[in-house]
Amino acid sequence: MRTIGEAAAGLGIEAHVLRHWEEVGALTVRRDGNGYRVYDDGALEQARTVLKLRRVGLSLPEVVAATAPKKQEAQAVVRAKIDALESEVARTRQAITFLRHTVECRHRYLEDCPDCAHFVRDA
Structure with a gap:
């Protein structure tokens, strides 16, 4: 059994974060007879x-949805996050490709380069 301060320190976060998680329903913590939060395993x-x-x-x-008792609902949230992250990775890869080209481009101005213009049009 740990106090909120001990639990927070063990997790490397502030106690107010644990309180907030509990307020929004992301965390369930029981209370002792005096009303203090008790963090069990x-x-x-x-x-x-x-x-x-x-x-x-x-x-x-x-997080609340992903830890919901209904697995199907939880999986839908996680799948949506995976899709969003994969889209972000694709955008990042496109940005790296464009920036690599601009570094290696033989044209002085990007507007003079047909490849750079292609990247810009596809943005």
């Missing part, structure tokens, strides 16, 4: 899951 594992999902790019509403 289950709550710590749940907090680690929330933290990992946040670090891979899910918003808190997405």
